[in-house]
Amino acid sequence: MASHQLNPNIWVDQYADYLFNYAVTRVSDAEIAKDLVQETFFAGLKSAKNFKGDAAERTWLVAILKRKVIDHYRKINSKKGKAEVRMNYSSSSDSDGDWLEEQVADPFSTTNNSFLENEELGAAIQDCISKLPKKQSQVFVMKTIQGIDTEDICNELGINPSNLWVMIHRARTALMGCLNQNWF
Amino acid sequence: MISCEKAKLICNKAQYKEASFFEKIKLKMHLFICKACAGHSKKNGQLTELCSKANLHSLSEGDKELMKQKLYSDE
Structure with missing residues (x-):
């Protein structure tokens, strides 16, 4: 059964982006997400x-990261009593309109419904x-995701534009x- | 008329909004007569759409280097 092995030397190259995506969709802050990923690697190493080898390396790391995300929310929630709750409705007090009507969810918004699907899509692309x-992946990520x-x-990579386009x-x-097989 | 090779290049540039207006016209004319490229171009557009929909994030190479240093320094 124990067919999987850990190979910490390739963790950062192989899984950093995947874990980072996982974290950033949950804590919605890139800096915190980065720290969580780093902590995950530390905890994994420790x-x-x-590691029993039942799960794939990545699954195992994601499980650790999941705990880290929960811990993160526990930590920020412990300050809850001290927090001040503010509604920023009054910031535009001169606008007229129905208060209630403006607070309900936008029925035409598709962002909520597609959140889960988009997350799966992101994982599939990753x-x-x-x-x-x-x-190739380096060039593609730099161009498409980071928009450089x-x-x-x-x-930076010491290539010429025609190399890059190829x-x-x-x-x-x-x-x-790949997406044809895994997504559609 | 441009070659498929040229069409491929313009099509990829267009995905990153780097194709000029004139290039796009040349591409459109090519796609009109070349069904293979038209199919590829459609798929290419879909891929761009999916990538933007997925809202992907990634760490820069510098960040990863830093992570590696921190991770492997105390081994």
């Missing part, structure tokens, strides 16, 4: 001897990106194939 060759300029990427094309084609 309790590596307790999965596919991690299957790409290192160089073509010129800056070329300077890599982007290969990455995109591979991703399309």
